Amino acid sequence: MAVVEVRELVKEFDGGRVHAIDGVSLAAAAGEYLVLLGPSGCGKTTLLRTIAGLEQPTSGDVLIGGHVVTGLPPRARQIAMVFQSYALYPHKTVLANIVFPLRAAGMDRAERERKARWAAGLLGIEQLLDRKPRQLSGGERQRVALARAMVRDPQVFLLDEPLSNLDAKLRASARDELKRFQQDLGTTTIYVTHDQAEAMGLGDRIAVLNAGRVCQAGPPVDVYDDPADTFVATFIGSPPMNLIPHDGRLVGFRPEHLLPAEVVNGERVTVPLEVDRMEYLSGDRHVYGTVSRIGERTRVVARLPATVDTPIIPGETHSFAVPARRLRFFDSATGQRAAPVRLDG
Incomplete structure (x- = not known):
């Protein structure tokens, strides 16, 4: 296990006209599972590749285990990386793929096979060791790639969207x-994804990136419940957070907190919702409509669980409410989190 830290990291392309990483400072604690989350082009993979040594930063430093490794080649950084493509040798058996880095390092045959069988057993692929990659499913190939990384005893695992080639059921x-696997080994792990379900399910902490910068880093529940800005608020969550203009601010609330007024107790803000359509998804009702009470007319969505059976009729205005403690406030000019204000209602 090792602490991984980047300090004021900058990575430019195209003669400095493109800032893929723009002054990022971030650390993953020893044994932590840190997920880099963001849309395509936000810089998350470039950041991972720079930590690995596959890209050299324009400025700033990378530290692993307290030592500056900026400028060192990947093999000198005691890291193991698993790519989206898995990069398995098609002509080699599973066993030969797993032991390849150990063979390249000069480890004797008995020891490298012992380590390979240990890793295969941990990942449940010991029965596949004599097969070729073409005989494996996508999930099995992913496990082989992980086993090949494990046998190197790295201080850090770097995973670049390793599940993106799997179907939805297998990804879960x-x-x-x-x-x-990460909890059993306790190895510091940095994982890149654009999938918020993966980030929320895997990460001890999530770092949300946009345009080469870290917008927010924290435990999944904190990032979801208390977003630092409107980008995080609307990027995370399905459906995303509702934002309504009000008196120089944006008032935000999650769809699951917008409920029929009769089921909301305590201090609350009422929201007359002009309903135009509904969707039924996995037992929930998604209610779409327009709010005109607070500022201008704004589209919002409510997510009602199956336990809320209030009749909702499209084409009519229904009284909804949000618990006051669930409201979040953002500066309408900068999008940054703002101090709360009291709303009547």
Whole structure:
């Protein structure tokens, strides 16, 4: 296990006209599972590749285990990286793929096979060691790539969207396996994804990136419940956070907190919702409509669980409410989190 830290990291392309990483300072604690989350082009993969030594920063430093490794090649950084493509040798068996880095390092045959069988057993692929990659499913190939990384005894695992080639059902089970795998080994892990479900399910902490900068870093529940800005508020959550203009601010609330007024107790803000349509998804009702009470007319969505059976009729205005403690406030000019204000209602 090792602490991984980047300090004021900058990575420019195209003669300085493109800032893929723009002054990022971030640290992953020893044994932590840190997820880099953001949309395509936000800089998360470039950041991971710079930590790995596959890209050299324009400025700033990378530290692993307290030592500056900026400028060192990947093999000198005691890291192991798993790519989206898995990068398995098609002509080699699973066993040969797993032992390849150990063979390249000069480890004797008996020891490298012992380590390979240990890793395969941990990942449940010991019965596949004599097969070739073309005989494996996507999930099995992913496990082989992880086993090949494990046998190197790295201080840090770097995972670049390793589940993106799997179907939705397999991705859900693979997330569980990845989490257990990391907990069993206790190795510092940095994981890149654009999938918020993966980030929320895997990360001890999430760092949300946009345009080469870290917008917010923290435990998943904190990032979801108390976003630092409107980008985080609307990027995380499905449906995303509702934002309504009000007196120089944006008032935000999650769709699951917008409920029929009769089921909301305590201090609350009422919201007359002009309903135009509904969707039924996995037992929830998504209610879409327009709010005109607070400032201008704004589209919002409410997510009602199956336990709330209040009749909702499209084409009519219904009384909804949000618990006051669930409201979040943002500066309408900068999008940054702002001090709360009291709303009547």
